[in-house]
Amino acid sequence: MTTIVSDLNHDSKSAMNMSDSINTLRHDSAALHIDGVSQTYQSKSGSVHALDDVSFSIDNGKFIGLVGPSGCGKSSLLMMMAGLLEPSSGCIRVGQRPIKKPEPEEIGVVFQESSLLPWKTALENVEFPLELRGVDVSTRRALASEMLTRVGLRDFLDRRPHELSGGMKQRVAIARGFCQNPRVLLMDEPFAALDEQTRLSLGDELLSIWEQHRKTVVFVTHSLTEAVYLCDEVVVMAARPGRVIRRIEIDLPRPRTYKMMATARFGELRDEIWELIRNVEHV
Amino acid sequence: MNPWARRSIQGAIVAGFVAVWQASVTAGWVDPMLLPPPADVLVRMVRLLGDASALHHLGVTLAEVMLAVVLVTPIGIALGLFLGENKFWGAAFRPLFYFMSSVPKSVFLPIFILALGMGFSQKVVFGMFQAIFVLIVATIAAAQSVPADWIRTTRSFGATRAQVYRHVYLPAMLPLILEGLRLGMIFNITGVLFAEMYASRAGLGFLIANWGMNFDITSLLAGIVLASLLSILVNETLRWYEHRVGAWRG
Numbered sequence: 393m394t395t396i397v398s399d400l401n402h403d404s405k406s407a408m409n410m411s412d413s414i415n416t417l418r419h420d421s422a423a424l425h426i427d428g429v430s431q432t433y434q435s436k437s438g439s440v441h442a443l444d445d446v447s448f449s450i451d452n453g454k455f456i457g458l459v460g461p462s463g464c465g466k467s468s469l470l471m472m473m474a475g476l477l478e479p480s481s482g483c484i485r486v487g488q489r490p491i492k493k494p495e496p497e498e499i500g501v502v503f504q505e506s507s508l509l510p511w512k513t514a515l516e517n518v519e520f521p522l523e524l525r526g527v528d529v530s531t532r533r534a535l536a537s538e539m540l541t542r543v544g545l546r547d548f549l550d551r552r553p554h555e556l557s558g559g560m561k562q563r564v565a566i567a568r569g570f571c572q573n574p575r576v577l578l579m580d581e582p583f584a585a586l587d588e589q590t591r592l593s594l595g596d597e598l599l600s601i602w603e604q605h606r607k608t609v610v611f612v613t614h615s616l617t618e619a620v621y622l623c624d625e626v627v628v629m630a631a632r633p634g635r636v637i638r639r640i641e642i643d644l645p646r647p648r649t650y651k652m653m654a655t656a657r658f659g660e661l662r663d664e665i666w667e668l669i670r671n672v673e674h675v
Numbered sequence: 676m677n678p679w680a681r682r683s684i685q686g687a688i689v690a691g692f693v694a695v696w697q698a699s700v701t702a703g704w705v706d707p708m709l710l711p712p713p714a715d716v717l718v719r720m721v722r723l724l725g726d727a728s729a730l731h732h733l734g735v736t737l738a739e740v741m742l743a744v745v746l747v748t749p750i751g752i753a754l755g756l757f758l759g760e761n762k763f764w765g766a767a768f769r770p771l772f773y774f775m776s777s778v779p780k781s782v783f784l785p786i787f788i789l790a791l792g793m794g795f796s797q798k799v800v801f802g803m804f805q806a807i808f809v810l811i812v813a814t815i816a817a818a819q820s821v822p823a824d825w826i827r828t829t830r831s832f833g834a835t836r837a838q839v840y841r842h843v844y845l846p847a848m849l850p851l852i853l854e855g856l857r858l859g860m861i862f863n864i865t866g867v868l869f870a871e872m873y874a875s876r877a878g879l880g881f882l883i884a885n886w887g888m889n890f891d892i893t894s895l896l897a898g899i900v901l902a903s904l905l906s907i908l909v910n911e912t913l914r915w916y917e918h919r920v921g922a923w924r925g
Contacts, residue, residue, distance in 0.1 A: 474831050475831075476827060476830060476831055493833075494830055494831050494832070494833050495833065496831065496832050496833040497833075500831075501828070501831040503824065503827075503828050503831075504824075506822070506824055507824050507825065507827075507828040509825060509842075509843065509846075509847075510923040510924070511846050511847075511922075511923035520829075520832065520842070521832035521833075524829075524832050524833060524834050524838055524842070525832075525833065552923055553923075554923065572832070
């Protein structure tokens with residue numbers, strides 16, 4: 393039952409309401425399962441537990457935040473979901489299959505702007521993942537320029553990264569992620585290098601693109617405000633050893649507007665996360 | 676300053692240098708036996724370029740230089756890649772290559788003559804020896820300059836190992852390798868000419884050394900100008916290409 397339904401779901405990407413109704417039929421509506429994942433590595437002072445027996449599932453179509461102090465393993469966890477890092481034990485599954493290597497059609501990654509290749513134009517950068525996949529030139533070029541238009545860069549297709557501002561480069565990186573059209577999109581602190589104003593407006597743009605596709609997003613960030621503002625659910629992690637301490641549902645309505653940041657509920661949610669992180673840190 | 680004004684001043688300095696040279700001979704400030712006028716040197720150079728024997732010697736030098744660069748480029752790049760990518764052998768051999776790239780390699784010439792004689796192959800091998808260290812060191816630097824970020828990102832797109840090399844390593848490293856190749860080429864030409872001047876029976880270096888010993892200063896200067904033009908041509912061509920493929924470096 394599950395496999396048939398998930399095949400159906402995969403084939404009918406365009407039929408949004410259909411996939412919604414199928415989701416309610418499915419026994420398993422999760423996009424990703426993290427099953428007892430541990431990561432240890434050897435350092436000079438002995439073996440370090442970067443992640444200790446982490447388990448949780450991520451539901452289809454949800455916008456999930458991963459927050460926690462440095463060293464809590466949130467980036468390692470993301471790299472494992474991307475198939476770029478192998479867990480020491482446990483596994484991460486997409487549907488029923490464990491992830492062993494990058495699978496860009498299932499799981500795409502949006503990296504920081506520094507990940508753009510500087511000799512490629514904005515357009516060439518966005519179509520690069522499709523080029524590697526063997527998509528023909530005219531198709532991939534059309535897809536990439538449509539995506540760049542959607543992030544407001546229609547007039548900058550032929551610019552190289554060094555001719556673009558930080559915010560524009562990050563837009564290119566986001567367009568590159570969405571252009572791959574994966575089922576799950578992982579974002580590794582994509583806005584960390586940007587100033588606050590750019591961060592805020594890019595957050596809004598990201599949300600408006602996401603509203604159209606409702607892909608599953610896993611978003612790693614240092615900013616609690618950003619996590620509460622963007623996400624449906626925030627997974628709070630602690631360090632030494634890296635582990636999940638709480639999952640907090642963000643019950644703010646959608647679509648989100650920046651005025652919500654001034655509401656009491658927004659403040660409560662952010663404080664709750666901050667208290668969790670701070671108390672664990674002081675133990 | 677706008678580029679045209681800069682070009683004009685640069686051109687005027689070269690023209691001024693030649694004018695002072697011509698004037699000092701005409702005014703009798705220098706002995707024309709020691710410093711013939713530039714016009715004579717130019718005429719001699721044109722005559723040499725029409726002279727079958729001189730052209731033969733020039734051809735020998737060009738063949739030696741070209742063969743050396745064709746052989747040394749793949750070897751140097753392959754060794755540099757290996758040492759830049761391989762932790763163990765990189766750490767083991769890197770000091771040797773770094774030190775060798777700072778040693779004046781001309782002092783090794785007698786050993787090459789003892790081992791290989793004074794013919795064509797000795798010149799080629801000595802040119803390669805001059806060029807290889809800077810090429811290896813540049814390739815090591817190029818390999819290590821590629822940010823892990825670009826490789827990880829490209830792997831996340833499902834790229835195969837070959838695709839990562841073709842789409843990331845190659846374009847990222849090319850400008851730096853070309854810089855090494857350009858320096859290597861200058862050392863290669865220097866090495867070949869020096870080896871010809873020291874002990875040989877053919878080549879531009881052989882002619883230059885002979886003209887010097889026979890006090891044929893006009894031919895000597897013409898030969899020097901020819902050697903300079905050759906080096907400048909090679910250098911500027913490679914520099915142009917380096918800038919073209921490295922425009923993204925800003």
